[in-house]
Structure formats: structure tokens, C-alpha cells
Amino acid sequence: MSDYAKPIPTPSEDSQPYWEAARNHELKLQQCAACSAFRFPPAAVCSECTSDAYEWKPVSGKARVFSFVIYHRAYHPGFKEELPYVVAVIELDEGPRMLSNVIGCKPEEVRCDMPVEVAFEDITDEMTLPKFRPA
Amino acid sequence: MASLKDKYAIVGVGHSALGKVPELSDYGLQVMAVKAALDDAGLTKNDVDAVITHSHLLGAVRVHHQNLSERLGIDTAFGVSLSAGGATSCLMVQVAAAAIEAGFCKTVLCVHGDKGATRKTPGRGEGGGEFGPEYGLYGAAGQHAFGLTRHMHEYGTTHDHMGAIAVACRKHAQLNPVAAMQADMTLEDYHNSRWIVWPFHLFDCCLRSDGAAAVIVTSAERARDMKQKPVHVMGMGRANNSRGYIHGDHMTELGAKESGAHAFAMAGLTPKDIDTAQIYDCFTYILMATLEDYGFCKKGEGGPFVSGGRIELGGELPTNTSGGMLSECYIEGMLQIVEGVRQLRGECGPRQVKDAETAIISGNGGNAVCHSTLILRN
Ligand SMILES: [Zn+2]
Numbered sequence: 121m122s123d124y125a126k127p128i129p130t131p132s133e134d135s136q137p138y139w140e141a142a143r144n145h146e147l148k149l150q151q152c153a154a155c156s157a158f159r160f161p162p163a164a165v166c167s168e169c170t171s172d173a174y175e176w177k178p179v180s181g182k183a184r185v186f187s188f189v190i191y192h193r194a195y196h197p198g199f200k201e202e203l204p205y206v207v208a209v210i211e212l213d214e215g216p217r218m219l220s221n222v223i224g225c226k227p228e229e230v231r232c233d234m235p236v237e238v239a240f241e242d243i244t245d246e247m248t249l250p251k252f253r254p255a
Numbered sequence: 256m257a258s259l260k261d262k263y264a265i266v267g268v269g270h271s272a273l274g275k276v277p278e279l280s281d282y283g284l285q286v287m288a289v290k291a292a293l294d295d296a297g298l299t300k301n302d303v304d305a306v307i308t309h310s311h312l313l314g315a316v317r318v319h320h321q322n323l324s325e326r327l328g329i330d331t332a333f334g335v336s337l338s339a340g341g342a343t344s345c346l347m348v349q350v351a352a353a354a355i356e357a358g359f360c361k362t363v364l365c366v367h368g369d370k371g372a373t374r375k376t377p378g379r380g381e382g383g384g385e386f387g388p389e390y391g392l393y394g395a396a397g398q399h400a401f402g403l404t405r406h407m408h409e410y411g412t413t414h415d416h417m418g419a420i421a422v423a424c425r426k427h428a429q430l431n432p433v434a435a436m437q438a439d440m441t442l443e444d445y446h447n448s449r450w451i452v453w454p455f456h457l458f459d460c461c462l463r464s465d466g467a468a469a470v471i472v473t474s475a476e477r478a479r480d481m482k483q484k485p486v487h488v489m490g491m492g493r494a495n496n497s498r499g500y501i502h503g504d505h506m507t508e509l510g511a512k513e514s515g516a517h518a519f520a521m522a523g524l525t526p527k528d529i530d531t532a533q534i535y536d537c538f539t540y541i542l543m544a545t546l547e548d549y550g551f552c553k554k555g556e557g558g559p560f561v562s563g564g565r566i567e568l569g570g571e572l573p574t575n576t577s578g579g580m581l582s583e584c585y586i587e588g589m590l591q592i593v594e595g596v597r598q599l600r601g602e603c604g605p606r607q608v609k610d611a612e613t614a615i616i617s618g619n620g621g622n623a624v625c626h627s628t629l630i631l632r633n
Contacts, residue, residue, distance in 0.1 A: 129385035139385075161386055167498075187405040187506060190453035195393030204453070207392045209401055209501045217501050221390050227453075232408035249389055 124243050126198035134162040137176050142248045145240040147181050149216060150174040160216035179214045181238030183252060186211040190227045206230050210252050224253030260521050263352040264478035264485035265631065267296025267471035268593040271368060273584040274435045276465040281369040284467035286326050288368055292469035297482030298362070300329050303471070305360035307350055309343040309367035309587065310336035323366060333360040340620020341535050342493065342510075343367065344588035345627035349491045351472035361473060368467020368586050395537060396452045396460055398622045402506035403454045403540040409507065409555065414454065416558030417539040418445035421458045421581055423567045424536065428578025430568070430606035435462055436582040459539045461580035468589035470596070486596045489613070490522030490630030500623050509541070510626030511548035511617060518615070518628040519550070526551045529630070530611040531598050532572055533591035535619040536579040545617050546574070549628075573608045588618040592629065599633035 131139045141148035149158045154171035158179065165172045188208035194200040206222040208230065222230050223239060236252040243249055269291025271284040279287065285308075293299060306329070308319040320334035333354050337343045344367065351363035392398070406412045422442055428434035440458065448457040478485035494513035496505040519525060526549060536542040543557035551572060552560035560566075566574035577583045577594040584590055595614035597603050611633075618627040 126391070127384070127388040129389045131385060135385060186501070187401040187408075189397050189400040189404060189455075190450070191391055191393075191397065192450035192453060196388070196391065199391045202391070204450075205391055207390050207397060209506075219387055219390055219392055219501070232405060243389075251390075 126243070127196060128244060128247055129249075134164060138162050139247065141176065141178075142240060142250050143246065145248065146178050147238050147250055148176045148178050149214065151177040158212070158214040158216050160218050179212055182213045182255065183210045183236050183238070185209070185222060185230060185232055185234045185236055185252075186217060187232055188222060188230050208252065210236065221251045222253070223251050258521060259352055259356060259491065260489055260523070261487045261632075262475055263355060263472055263488045264475045265348070265470055265488065265592070265596050266473055266478045266481045266483055266485055267292040267298060268469070268596045269293070269295050270468040270586070270590065270593060271466055273433055273466040274464055275372050276370070277373045279370075279465070281374070282322060282326050284368045284370065284465060285323055285366050285469070288467035288469040289327060289364060289366060292364070292471050295483065296471050298471065300327050303329065303362050303364050304331055305333035305351070305354060305363040306331050307334070307347045307363060307365045308336045309347070310338040311343070311367065311369065311587065331360070333363070339495075339625040339627065340622070341537060341587045342618040342620040342625035342627040344592060345616055345618040345629045346493055348470060348472055348488065348592065348629055349493060349627065352488060352491065355472070355474055362477065363472045364469055365472060366467065366469045367589050370465045371463045371585050372465045394452070395622060396455050398500060399538045399541060400452045400455045401501065402544060402623065406507050406540065406544065407454065410558070412543070412558040414446065414456070415442065416543065416562055417459055418442045419562045420536070420539040420542050420566070421445045423561070424575050424579045424581040426567060427576050427606055428582035431577045431583055434578040434583040435464065436578065455538060458581075461537050462582070462585050464585040466584050466586045468586050468593050470589070470592050484600055484633060486599045486631050486633055488629060489632045490518035490520075490524065490628070492517030492521070492628035493626065495621075495625045497624055506623070507544065508554065509544050509548050509619060509623060511545045511619065511628070514626040514628045515549035518630045522630040524613065524630060529572065529613050529615050531576060531595070531608045531614045532566075532574040533576070533595045533614060533616045534574055534579070535588045535591060535617045536575055536581050537619065539581065541619055541623060542575070542579075545619065549615065568606060568608065576603065576606050576608060587620065591616050591618070595629070595631050599631055
């Protein structure tokens with residue numbers, strides 16, 4: 121897998137636990153200890169109530185496609201062979217939205233509000249990307 | 256605080272050569288724009304005591320108002336570089352008015368522009384990051400396109416609607432000798448242009464250009480004795496959807512809604528009172544969504560609204576009469592202000608909106624998060 125040609129995420133202090141969970145094929149988000157809101161992207165305080173108390177909690181991995189686009193042009197050489205590919209705004213059942221790819225169907229089959237579920241793709245020995253496939 | 260309505264005016268506008276200008280540096284383009292604006296205003300550099308720029312140029316050691324002022328050979332009472340992406344254009348005029356109101360300075364140069372076409376920029380996708388590049392999200396087109404996909408889903412908006420915008424801008428560019436894109440474009444040409452990031456065709460995307468523009472702001476009182484008939488700032492608005500473009504309904508309801516409401520309230524006008532619109536058209540979709548959010552039509556009705564020639568010269572709301580960023584030149588919204596001012600002075604020749612008295616100008620940036628609005632009158 122060392123010949124992986126696409127960008128590899130560079131975790132921050134905030135996101136390290138997220139990527140560690142993904143490595144174990146778990147989708148985990150921070151849940152606020154004060155108001156129970158889940159948040160994404162990872163941050164030191166809650167985006168609803170600014171509390172800094174939280175726990176990393178597994179979420180269901182169930183989601184819908186809020187919106188999506190289909191790349192017909194590779195802005196990075198690593199994506200050239202994958203054209204056309206889908207980048208989607210995924211809305212998790214727990215509330216937060218995140219960017220990801222929709223895999224496991226043709227780009228032209230993707231629709232807004234389509235139900236999807238998480239699927240983990242190991243891209244290197246250390247890094248796994250959460251992606252989404254039709255549920 | 257008392258309203259600033261009509262208290263400040265734009266007294267000079269200008270731009271550098273536009274399009275491909277390999278012989279000039281970024282600051283070379285900017286100083287040429289300043290020269291043109293000073294000439295237009297009948298002022299010299301020593302009549303200006305403040306410089307506001309856009310802090311867009313990356314890698315500069317010093318902030319940009321310093322670099323530009325150094326090249327112009329002026330010390331300033333007030334200088335600042337702003338960073339609100341494409342919303343910076345109209346925001347500069349607002350900060351200028353606020354700074355004069357606060358007594359910081361008297362006459363302000365607002366400047367932006369760079370070598371978007373011929374500078375060798377570092378390749379995209381290099382360096383770190385997360386939650387985007389690893390999934391192949393690159394460039395402004397992908398981000399903005401999410402909004403059109405969702406708008407199509409919720410409201411039935413079509414590519415014919417987007418094509419109407421692209422074609423209108425092209426027709427206007429053909430009446431503007433400095434516009435880059437002079438070739439005919441039909442709706443069919445639009446549909447046949449290649450996909451960049453679906454749902455955006457090539458012709459949904461603005462140009463990459465070299466160029467800079469400058470706008471001079473001073474008090475209406477000072478403006479009275481100047482060379483040009485002053486163009487007054489009636490309304491100012493700004494708002495940021497800074498929880499994120501993908502948050503809530505932000506991708507279909509831009510910061511334009513709140514920004515436009517502020518500007519209309521300050522001006523005491525409604526959309527019916529506007530004679531011409533110069534809208535930030537980084538992508539066709541953003542122009543349509545901005546017109547909806549400003550209240551020219553209901554949310555979701557932007558597609559039919561922009562169709563049938565309504566936004567073309569001779570239509571109900573002539574929009575982007577210079578060709579806009581889709582067909583004239585980019586410069587992150589600066590030329591929208593320049594065109595609005597020229598329309599209100601009646602200088603636009605074959606593309607003049609007859610008896611134009613009011614114009615609305617928009618800036619939209621930070622990948623469709625930040626928004627700013629001006630309403631101008633003559
Ligand atoms: Zn909370």
C-alpha cells in the first residue's frame with residue numbers, strides 16, 4: 121500500500137482520536153458531556169454550548185447524502201484514474217455533516233437524501249478513510 | 256449611531272490591463288489600477304491618506320497595504336489588509352466608510368488584484384490537511400457545486416437556468432471591449448461545454464485573470480467638489496455563514512440574505528427600486544442564489560427568474576452588464592464595483608442601463624461563506 125498516490129490526511133491535535141478510531145474501523149465523534157451534542161470536525165469545545173467536556177463515542181455510521189458533486193477533472197494526479205468520482209456532504213444520523221466519497225455505486229446513481237452507511241478503506245498501514253456506500 | 260446612508264461616496268474607479276498581463280507583477284497590476292483610479296478621480300496619491308487591500312496574496316513577508324503603499328510612495332494615516340475572500344471587495348468600501356466616520360482618515364484607496372492567469376502558482380494538493388483533500392475535494396468549483404446539486408434537488412433548478420446566466424454574461428461582455436470573452440455563446444454551447452465538477456460545466460465557472468482594480472472612497476461632502484459626479488453609498492451589508500457552507504441550509508441560503516437585508520434597510524429601498532445588479536459570479540449558481548437571497552424573487556424561483564432575458568440588458572434587472580467574472584475578468588468582485596459606479600455615471604456606452612440611478616453590488620467569498628453588499632446611487 122506504500123504506492124498510495126492520493127493525499128494522506130495529516131491529523132491535528134484535535135482529530136488524532138478520530139483517525140485512530142477509523143484505523144480500528146470505528147466511526148467515533150466527540151459527544152459533549154454538557155449538552156450531548158455530537159460534533160464534527162473535531163474541536164476542543166462543543167460547537168453548540170462551548171463546553172470543553174466531552175467523550176469520544178462510537179456513532180451508528182448511518183447517514184444520508186445531503187449533497188454531492190462528481191469530479192470530471194483531477195486537481196491532484198492521484199485521482200486521475202478514479203475519474204469521474206463522487207465527493208459528498210454526508211449527514212450522519214447523529215446530526216453532524218462531513219465530507220467523504222460515496223462508493224459502491226455508479227456516480228450517476230447517487231441522489232440527495234439517499235441513505236448510506238460507513239465503509240472503511242485502509243489506505244496505508246496507518247491510515248483508514250471512512251467512506252460511505254448505499255445502505 | 257446615526258445612519259451612514261449617503262454619507263460616503265465613491266469618487267474614483269480604475270483598473271489595470273485585464274486578462275493576460277505577463278509583463279506586470281502582482282503589485283505592478285495594483286499600482287496601475289491605482290493610477291487609473293486617481294486619474295479618474297482627479298486626485299494625486301498625496302490626496303489619499305489610507306489604503307485598504309485584500310490580504311489574498313500568499314507568502315508576502317509584510318501585509319499588503321504596506322507593500323502597496325511603499326510602491327506608491329505614501330505614508331498612510333490608516334492601512335489594513337482584509338481577508339474575507341470574494342466578500343473583501345465590497346467590505347473594503349464599508350471599512351473605508353467606517354474608518355472615515357471614526358476619524359481615522361479622510362480619503363481611502365481600496366485595491367485588489369493579482370496575476371491569476373499567468374503567475375506560476377504552486378500545485379494544488381500539496382502539503383497537509385484533512386477532511387477534504389483525501390477525498391478529492393479540490394478547488395472552488397467542487398465546494399460551490401454542492402449548493403447547485405442541493406438547489407436542483409429541492410427546487411427543480413436546471414442546467415437551462417444556469418445556461419441563461421452564462422449566456423447573459425457573454426452577451427454583455429460582447430458590448431465591453433476590455434472583456435476577455437468575446438466569442439458568441441448559445442445555450443447549446445453552454446450545454447456542450449465540458450464538465451469540470453458536475454453539476455458545473457466549464458461555462459458555469461468564472462475566468463482566471465490577471466488584473467487589479469481600485470476604488471476611492473471619501474465623504475459625500477468632500478466628493479461634492481471633485482472631478483466626477485459622486486456615486487453615493489446608500490446601503491451597506493455584510494454577513495458570514497461562518498458555521499460553514501455545508502452547515503444547515505447555508506449552501507442554498509447564502510450570507511447574502513442577511514447582508515442584503517442590512518443593505519436594503521439602510522438604503523430604505525426594496526429590490527423593486529434597483530436598476531442594475533452587479534453580482535459576484537464566481538459560478539453561475541452563486542449569482543442565482545444571491546438574487547434569490549436579496550429578494551429579487553422567492554427562494555427556489557431563481558432559475559425561472561434568471562431566464563427569458565430578465566437579467567439581460569433591456570430586461571427587468573440588467574445584471575453583470577460588463578460580462579461579470581464569467582465573461583469579463585475575475586479580480587474577485589472588484590470590477591463589479593467599478594461597473595456599478597460607471598453605470599450610475601452613465602459611462603457605459605452600448606451597455607448602458609438607461610437612466611440607471613441605483614445599483615446593488617455583491618461580494619461573496621471564503622468558498623461561499625462570507626458575503627458583503629453595497630447599494631449605490633448617483
Ligand atoms: Zn455542548
